[in-house]
Amino acid sequence: MSPSDLTTDLLFWLFGAGAVVSGYLVFRTDSMVRAAYWLLASFAGTGALLLLLHAEFLGLVLILMMAGEMTIMAVFMVMFMMNPAGLNPMTMVHQHKVAIAAGVIAFLGLGAVGLLGEFPERPLPETTSVDSARITADLGRELLGESMLPFETAGVALLATMIGAIALASRKGRFGTADAGSAAPEPPEEERRRREHEGSDDGGHHHHGHGHDQSHEHGHGQDHDHGHGHEHGGHG
């Protein structure tokens, strides 16, 4: 085997095994953020495999997208989960028997597909150097040619979703500021007083003003006495 073939094989096994191992570690680690980043490492390994297949654009785009997505996942897990760093022994896994059964069945099914399926054989022409620019250009023609409909539809739908989410989360929504929550909008105090004084009647017209009616009835149900709390910095 030529040195470049050997190198390619070594890199393939390195990245392939790395992707599998880091994928496994996603489920073995207790810390949520670490799990998200092990998944990122697994995707990076897959991206490296795509690079080895000379699909440069796809491989790099995969890594680019996954970096942002895994970070968002990490931040969301810290926000919503009760044991993000795994410091407490709370397990997030339930229904062990069902999960094991489902996992085994899925593995057997996908393994059967992978081993027994007929994958298309379209090897690259034997040339001394691979023109990855041509491969990227071919990809571009495919995206904007035969596969234009699904990709453009998906793209526009995603854009609309993003804009909608930002509109929902922004401060000045249509029905008042985001701080006011879902309380009915009410006019600010002084405006109401002014209307009473002047006697002008707007006919019950609602003004979408700053409904800063902060009546927090939430109550602090969890009043843990956290001891010394957290002073600036680490241990004393």
Add this chain to the structure above:
Amino acid sequence: MSGVLWPHSIWLQAAALAGFVLGGIYAADLMERLLGRYVAGAGVRAGALLAGPFREAALLLSQQRSRTERPDAPAWALAPMLLAGLAAVAAGTVPLGPSAAVAGVDSGIVLFGAAMALVMVCVFLHGWSANSFAPLVGGYRFVAQALSFEMPLALVLIAAALPAESLSFGEIVRSQAGLWNVVRQPLGLPLYLVAALGVTFQGPLATPDAADLAGGTRAEVSGAALLAWRLARGAVLVAVAAVGAATFLGGWSGPWLPGPAWTVLKTLALLAVLVASRHLVARVRLERFVVVAWAVLIPLALLDVFLTGVFLL
């Protein structure tokens, strides 16, 4: 002439690139100090100024690293090294001379974009793994900021790739032989600089390491780890400036001087702008500026792509 100055051996090329990056870090530090002294109205002593970065590096090496309670030690140690690696990758895509870049892939833009996306992972890990309040908040801030600026950065680079009909930086530089992109895509360079400030947390967007967090992600870091972090940050800044020079200012093209010299000069010019913003612009309110990034910068970047396409057709 470039053949004389640009060695063919990959190791010498890598060494030249490393020298470029390190020299850029030093120059950026000098420029920041110089401007800071000028704005503060203090005097400038040449000897102290030139030796300043080395003295600070020696000071940091003499300090010991600090520990916190139950940090995520592997991630905390990984963050500056990964950042330095990403800076090396990003700098490697930039063609210093006409012959090639160290890592002159055909999808140079996408490689650069992927490196910048992973910068977000680095800074978040640097903040989160310290198990402390200020670094954690700094990490959160940077996630919001970097996510918002990735898209304008990518779109602006794509707009620069359109006339070149290629995603490689070498082709982009060659496509500017007639007219630099800064002239024929006027929206490009300002947007790129703002997005660069956002992704490299510099100047008005230096939110993760901010003074109102007592240092943010570097609040719990000291000693060699802090030196590594600051060097890595500087390297990312140099890489971003070099990419900007290649994409908008014509890279190596220019009269009289050899190609690499022009690249260095243009990189220094962009570095000066990026570094000067620290002393001239106040740090933004992040919540408001994220809205600006999504609602103003992305439409402007899309407009940039659209206009470039229109003029090409």
Add this chain to the structure above:
Amino acid sequence: MGLKDRLGRLAAAAPAPVFVLAGRGTARLAPALDRLALDPRLRFVDSPRQANVLLLAGGAASRLLRPALRVHDQMSRPRGTVWWLPGEERSPAALRLARTLGLAAGDLVDPDRPDHADPAGGAEAVARAIVRRHRELVTGVRATEPAVLPDEEPAPWRGVGPFGQGGEGMMGGVPYGRPMAMRGPDLSDGLELDRLPVRLGPFYPPLPSGLVLDLDLQGDVIQAVTVGANPFDRPAWRGDGDRHGRDGDPFAAALTRPVPLAVLERARARHHLRWLARVLALLGLDALGRRVLGLSLACAPVTARVADAAEGNPADDLEPPRRAVEDLARRLRSRISPITPPWGLAGATRGVGRIARSRLAGLGPVARAAGLPDDARSDDPAYRALGFEPIVQRSEDAEGGDAWTRLLQRLDEAVQALDLALRAARAGDPTVGGPGVVGSAGRAIEGPRGRLIPGGDPPSARLLALVAELLEGLEWGDAVIALASLDLDLEEAGRGPLPGRTAGEREPRRPTRADRTHRSHRTRRKGEVA
């Protein structure tokens, strides 16, 4: 080793990184501290981890001891301490603490020694001590100071809880010593998100010195805040109102004896410029902040005692700083031609930290920035003779001022103060205040933070009461700016009621030693001006 030596010598030539802890009595040391901040041999850092030398400025208040030791142990090695301790603060407890820290004789600097009575107020001696300590540490001549506090966990967790790691059952508790962030409803819409309980201690750099906050944070949004006890609150000093004047506050001194108007106005300008420098540093413009700090030092004579300042200084030295401050004010508020830096200050501060106007009576620049023309100087004939008109920021909406209007207000007042000082020098140096003048006919002294009423609360105490509701729901960056815009001084708030008395009251009995040991609660005197 040769390399280590060379590295040590290089490091010794670098500016010494210093972390400053402000103790009791820093009002007197403030001008000298500013001079140290501008000294090129030193670099004030914003985290103790990056400092080599800890500068303790002032005396040790009992409730600051343990936090100070904690900060000391958080410094990374090699670490050293220099204590700038005034003579009157050298109690046995303080000297014991110095011995515990391992301070040598040269590390305890006294600002009141005769050979230190230079115009810089002992700053040069402290700077030299710090630089020497830094060099000793970095070149290995002197060993690093060991940690003082025992290395114990923040909260006991070993063996606590059913799984032995400090949790309460499967979740919550203090695993490995840190409080686990449990979920709680978010302020804005009730969504169950994580709430991290954090206590930010008295020496957290972005907060005013001495402020203790117990926060519940979701991400970087403050969900709940409790202001901790003021560590500068010393019960033994309540009732001894002259403390204010002795600590170098010319405004409080004016409540008991006449003080030249020029001195008051110079001190006011210096105070506002010093505040501006701090805010600029918080916003990342620390180079501009240093320039403003230099301007502030040029405004007022650098003396440690008010008595010395009563001699007055020629006013010619005020003209350059006055022009510089006016130029800065013009650049900051120019909307028409925003081509000169600094940019972005309005964007960074507008809309941050609004307080309802009704809460702001008598609170000085904060009130005037909200549109209330509340200035005690309007009633003073000395000021009226100089043509004084209170400056008020026009506010567009019904709510109070924000951080931006407060910044503009203080800048305008600094220009006005320098103007008044110049006019006073030319008009024969009138005096303001004194025991008989103040209190009768409704006159009070206008301090830089608010109205000083004899026997009343200092304005910082009133501002402190606004902090909790101001911060709730704010993002962290906004919270820091909002707090900074209030200009709190916890030491002033802890000194107790102001000196002097309203017309008709008897001379208050001076607290005796017996009083100091038995007094257990405040006696509140209503500071109502007749």
